[in-house]
Amino acid sequence: HIPVHLGSMTFAMAGIVSQLEWHEGDMVVVNDPYMGGTHLPDVTLIAPLFIEGQLTAFVVNRAHHANIGGSTPGSMPISGSLEEEGVVIPPSYLIEQGELNQTLIDSIFEQIDGEHHLDGDFSAQISANRTGVSRLANLITAMGQENYRNAVRALNEYAEKLTRTELATIPEGEYIFEDYLDDDGLGNHDLLLVVSITVEKSSALVDFSGTTKQTAGNVNCPLSVAVAGVYYLFRCLLPDYTPACAGAFKPISVTAPKGCLLNAERPAAVAAGNVETSTRVVDLVAGALSQAIPERIPAASHGSMNNLAMGHRATNADEKSWDYYETIGGGMGAGSTGGGLSGLQTHMTNTLNTPIEVLEMNYPVRITRYAIRDHSGGNGRRSGGDGLIREYQFLAPAEATLLTERRINPPWGLACGEDGQVGENRLNGELLGGKAHIHLNSGDRLTIATPGGGGFGFVES
Numbered sequence: 001h002i003p004v005h006l007g008s009m010t011f012a013m014a015g016i017v018s019q020l021e022w023h024e025g026d027m028v029v030v031n032d033p034y035m036g037g038t039h040l041p042d043v044t045l046i047a048p049l050f051i052e053g054q055l056t057a058f059v060v061n062r063a064h065h066a067n068i069g070g071s072t073p074g075s076m077p078i079s080g081s082l083e084e085e086g087v088v089i090p091p092s093y094l095i096e097q098g099e100l101n102q103t104l105i106d107s108i109f110e111q112i113d114g115e116h117h118l119d120g121d122f123s124a125q126i127s128a129n130r131t132g133v134s135r136l137a138n139l140i141t142a143m144g145q146e147n148y149r150n151a152v153r154a155l156n157e158y159a160e161k162l163t164r165t166e167l168a169t170i171p172e173g174e175y176i177f178e179d180y181l182d183d184d185g186l187g188n189h190d191l192l193l194v195v196s197i198t199v200e201k202s203s204a205l206v207d208f209s210g211t212t213k214q215t216a217g218n219v220n221c222p223l224s225v226a227v228a229g230v231y232y233l234f235r236c237l238l239p240d241y242t243p244a245c246a247g248a249f250k251p252i253s254v255t256a257p258k259g260c261l262l263n264a265e266r267p268a269a270v271a272a273g274n275v276e277t278s279t280r281v282v283d284l285v286a287g288a289l290s291q292a293i294p295e296r297i298p299a300a301s302h303g304s305m306n307n308l309a310m311g312h313r314a315t316n317a318d319e320k321s322w323d324y325y326e327t328i329g330g331g332m333g334a335g336s337t338g339g340g341l342s343g344l345q346t347h348m349t350n351t352l353n354t355p356i357e358v359l360e361m362n363y364p365v366r367i368t369r370y371a372i373r374d375h376s377g378g379n380g381r382r383s384g385g386d387g388l389i390r391e392y393q394f395l396a397p398a399e400a401t402l403l404t405e406r407r408i409n410p411p412w413g414l415a416c417g418e419d420g421q422v423g424e425n426r427l428n429g430e431l432l433g434g435k436a437h438i439h440l441n442s443g444d445r446l447t448i449a450t451p452g453g454g455g456f457g458f459v460e461s
Contacts, residue, residue, distance in 0.1 A: 001350050002348070002349055002350055002351065003228060003229075003231070003232040003235075003347070003348050003349075003350075004038060004225060004228045004229070004232075004274060004275075004278045004348040004349065005038065005042065005062045005228075006228070006244070007224075007227060007228025007229070007230075007231040007232055008036065008037070008038055008222075008224035008225055008227065008228040009036075009044075009060060009062065010036075010246055011036035011222075011223070011224035011227065012030065012035065012036030012037060012044055012046075012060075012224070013036065013046070013058065013060065014036065015035055015036055016028065016030065016035065016036065016046065016091050017058070019091070020091060022048040022055055023048075023096070023097045024048070024050040024053075024097065024098075025095065025096075025097045025098035025099075026047070026048055026093060026095060026096055026097060027045055027046065027047045027093070027094050027095035027126060027129060028045070028046045028047075028091050028092065028093055028094065029043060029044070029045055029046075029089055029091075029092055029094040029104075029122075030043075030044050030046070030089055030090065030091045030092070031043045031044065031068065031087075031088065031089045032088055032089065032090055032091075033082070033221075033222045033224075033225075033270045033274075034222055034265075034266050035090065035091065036222075036224050037222070037224070038062075038221075038222075038224065038225055038228075038270075038274040039085065039270050039271050039272075039273065039274040039275075040068045040070070040075065040082070040085045040086040040087065040088065040271070041064045041065050041066070041068045041070075041075050041076070041086065041271075041325075042062050042063070042064050042065075042274065043062065043063060043064075043065055043068070043089070043121075043122075043125070044060060044061070044062045045060065045061055045062075045094065045125045045126065045128075045129050046058055046059075046060045046129075047059045047060070047129040047130070047132070047133050049133050049136055049137055049140075051137060051140055051141065051145055052145075054145070056140060056145060056148075057136055057140070059129050059132035059133050059136060060129070061125055061128045061129055061132075063121065063124070063125055064325070065121055066309075066323045066324060066325045067112055067113075067311075067323040068085075068086035068087055068112060069086040069087040069111045069112040069113065070084070070085050070086040070271075071084045071085070072309065072399055072401050072437060073309060073310055073311025073312060073313060073321075073322070073323050073324075073398070073399050073400075073401075074308075074309020074310055074311055074323050074324060074325040074400075074401060075271075075309065075323070075325070076271050076272070076307055076309035076325060076401050076403055077218075077271065077309075077401055077437065078185040078186070078217065078218065078401060078403070078435050078436070078437050079217075079218045079269040079271055080186060080216055080217065080218070080269055081267045081268075081269050082266065082267045082268065082269055082270065083267065084269065085218070085269060085270070085271045086112075087108055087111045087112060089108065092104055094122075094126070095126070105119075105122070113313070113321065152245075155243050155245055155247065156243075156245050156246060156247030156250075157247060158243065158247070159242055159243045159245050159246075159247035159248035160247040160248065160250045160251060162238055162239060162242050162248065163234070163238060163242070163247075163248050163249070163250070163251050163252070164202035164203070164251050165202070166237055166238050166239075167199060167202045167203060167204055167251055168202045169293075170199045170204075170289070170292050170293055171199070171292050171293075172199050172200050172201075173198075173199060173292065174196055174197070174198045175196070175197045175198075175199070175288040175289060175291045175292050176194070176195070176196045176197075176288060177194075177195055177284055177285075177287035177288035177290075177291075178192060178193065178194050178195075178210075178284075178287075179193050179280055179283050179284050179287060179409070179412075180192055180193065180409045181193065181219050181261075181276065181277065181280055181405060181409075182405050182406065182407050182408040182409055182434050183217070183408070183433070183434060183435060184215045184216060184217025184218070184219045184435070185217040185218065185219075185272070185403070185433075185434075185435030185436075186215075186216045186217040187216070188215050188216060188217060189408070190408075190409070191212050191215060191219065191261060192210070192211065192212045193208070193211050193212070193261065193262065193277075193280055193281070193284055194208060194209065194210035194211050194284075195207070195208055195211075195281075195284040195285060195287075195288050196208075196209065196210075196288070197285065197288045197289065199292065202251060203251040203252070203253070204234070204251065204252050204253070205253045205255070206230050206252065206253065206254045206255070206285065207254075207255050207256075208226065208254075208255070208256035208257070208260065208262045208263070208284075209255075209256070209257055211256065211257070211260045211261055211262050212260065212261050213259055213260055213261065214259055214260060214261050214264040214265065214268045215261060216269075217269060217272070217435070218269035218270060218271040218272045218273065218403075219261065219272045219273055219276055219277050220261050220264035220268040220269060220270050220273045220277070221261070221262060221264060221270055221273025221274060221277045221278060222263070222264060222270060222273070223254070223256055223262065223263040225262075225270075225273055225274055225277065225278050225281075226254065226256055226262040226263065226277075226278070226281050227254045228278060228348070229278045229279070229281030229282045229284075229285065229347075229348060230252065230254050230281065230285055231249050231252065232282060232347065232348060233282050233285040233286055233289070234249070234252055234285075235248065235249075237289075237296065261273075261277065262277070262281065271403070272307070272403045272435075275305040275307055275327070275348075275349070275403065276304060276305065276307075276403060276404075276405045278348045279303055279304060279305065279346075279347055279348050279405070280303065280405065282347045282348060283300045283301075283303060283411075283412075286298070286300070287300075287412070290414055294336075294414070294415060295336045296335075296336075297335070297414065298332070298333040298334060298335035298340070298414070298453075298454075298456065299333035299334050299335070299340070299378065299380070299384060299411070299412060299413045299414040299417055299420075299453060299454030299455060299456050300333050300411035300412045300413075300414075300420070300453065300454045301330065301331065301332045301333040301340065301346035301347060301385075301411060301453045301454075302329070302330025302331050302332070302346065302385075302387055302406060302411055302420065302423070302450055302451040302452065302453055303330075303405055303406040303411050303451060304330065304404050304405035304406050304423065304450070304451065305327040305328075305345065305348075305349055305351075306327060306328035306329075306330060306404050306423065306448060306450045307325070307326075307327055307401075307402065307403040307404065308325070308326055308327075308328065308392075308400060308401075308402060308446075308448065309323075309324070309325045309400065309401045309403075310323075310324050310325075310365075310398055310399060310400035310401070310440075311323040311324055311398060311399065312396070312397065312398045312399065313399075322362075322363055324359070324362075324363055324365075326353070326354050326359075327345060327349060327351050328353070328388055328390055328448055328450055329343050329344040329345045329346075329353065329387075329388055329450065330343070330344075330345075330346070330385075330387040330388060330406075330423070330450035330451050330452065330453070331343070331373075331376060331377045331384050331385035331386050331387045331411075331420055331450070331451060331452035331453035332344065332346050332384070332385040332453045333346075333384055333385075333411060333413075333414075333420075333453040333454045333456070334377070334378070334380055334382035334383055334384045334385070334413075334414075334417060334453060334454065334455050334456035334457075335382065335456055336382070336415075336456060336457070337382075338382060339377075339382040339383045339384070339385065339456075340377055340382075340383065340384040340385030340452075340453035340454075341385045342372050342377070342385040342386040342387075342388075343372050343385070343386065343387070343388045344385075346453075356370065364394065364395040364396035364398070365392050365393070365394055365395065365398075366392070366393045366395060367390065367391065367392060367393075368391045368392070368393045368445065369389055369390070369391035369447070370388070370389070370390050370391070371388070371389050372386050372387075372388060372389075373386050373387040373388055373389045373421075373449050373450065373452065374386060375421075375452075376420060376421040376449075376450075376451065376452030377420055377421075377452035377453050377454075377455065378410075378411070378413045378417055378418035378419050378420045378421075378452060378453065378454045378455030379417070379418045379455045379459055380413055380415075380416070380417030380418055380454075380455025380456045380457045380458070380459055381415075381417070381455075381456060381457025381458060381459055382417070382455065382456040382457055383455050384411070384413070384417070384418075384420045384452050384453030384454045384455045384456075385452060385453040386452050387420075387421070387423060387449060387450035387451050387452045388448075388449075388450045389447065389448070389449045389450075390447070390448050390450075391445055391446070391447040391448075392445065392446045392447075393443070393444070393445050394440045394441070394442060394443070394444045394445075394446070395442055395443075396442050397439070397440060397441055397442060398439075398440045399437070399438070399439055399440065400437070400438050400440060400446060401436070401437045401438075402425050402432065402434070402435060402436045402437075402438075402448070403434075403435055404423060404425060404434045404435070404448070405434060406420075406422055406423055406434075406451040407422050407423050407424065407425070407433070407434035407451075408422060408434070409422075410422045410451065410454075411451055411452070411453055411454045412454050413454035413455040413456065414454060414455075414456050414457075415456055415457045415458065416457060416458035417454055417455030417456040417457050417458070418454070418455045419454055419455075420451050420452035420453045420454050420455070421451060421452045422451055423448070423449055423450045423451040424447075424448075424449040425446075425447070425448055425449075426446070426447045426449075427440075427444065427445070427446055427447075428444055428445055429445075429447075
């Protein structure tokens, strides 16, 4: 459902499984981006499954929390270090042999301004894992452990075979592509990302050497996030029936220099790396592969999750604190077989829009405009999809943080197709930057116009 979550999960599991002692009834919580995570709001819960006393499998889920104790409401600040982004949870026993670790929960909530209503979010994740453990146990018991292990092995081998077969259809060679992030929110602009993809003998080496070093702002990402972007793009080339398992990615190797923007080291800020940089990784890999298989690769999509985090921190007993976070869709890039779709999320997130009624019922915000941004997609033989316009009127004082991309460097077209239009963020009509933290008064209007997708193919005049 959300490729940036799923593709990075193997990194979370590989290290954590080996360093902890597991017992029946345990459940471990972690959100540390440098231990296979993504960014701090994404909290991962891991549950072991024992069959007849033997550790047999794990069930895992990951969910984004709107408040993880960040320095601004919505926990997506324009940060310069990891500590500004919220509570860092190392692998910790949330439940130990069936007993809830209330001390840990209290400690986490105390650091999140005492927001104990988050109990429901953690409870939902715990319940999801317990349901998964129960159903997987039933499956393994019915199959028998040996048959289950053989089936998992066979599934991975089958997925690997499908991937190698697909890679064999790509002409062997080295394909290089460059793209840029607009800025990091702290004064650094046009951050260069470079990829070299070498396809040889039914395998692919994806190398990000040449990418700029990690930066002061929060567009850095751990390697797990960059790998998720690579895996996603290659998965899109595979048949629909390819199993979603590690075997599918065994023929694909990914490397990035330590300390670069795509393999950042602690304590680099990473809040936007998960949402914005991961999407640019997809553009990079797509741009490189378009040189090898141009008819199978679309133009760049809107290239941003158009993140809006907002809320209010109460200063007295008469006020109420609130946090809210949403991403906003844009235009999809066009391809050789069809134009881009309009007004939807693409690539690394499939999150849906929040219904206006839900937003307005729960927060002091009114949506005054929500529309397709006409003619924002790039022209071409196949036109790129159009972005969206979403306007918020605030009914009470609040803070908001914007983490958006493709406000300077447009989504590129392919095969002589035109670029999509860049996005725009405006407060009461005044243009804002792509990364901005703003204080809002009652009556203020915030308008986000998202980028369109690139066009595909030459259009004769």
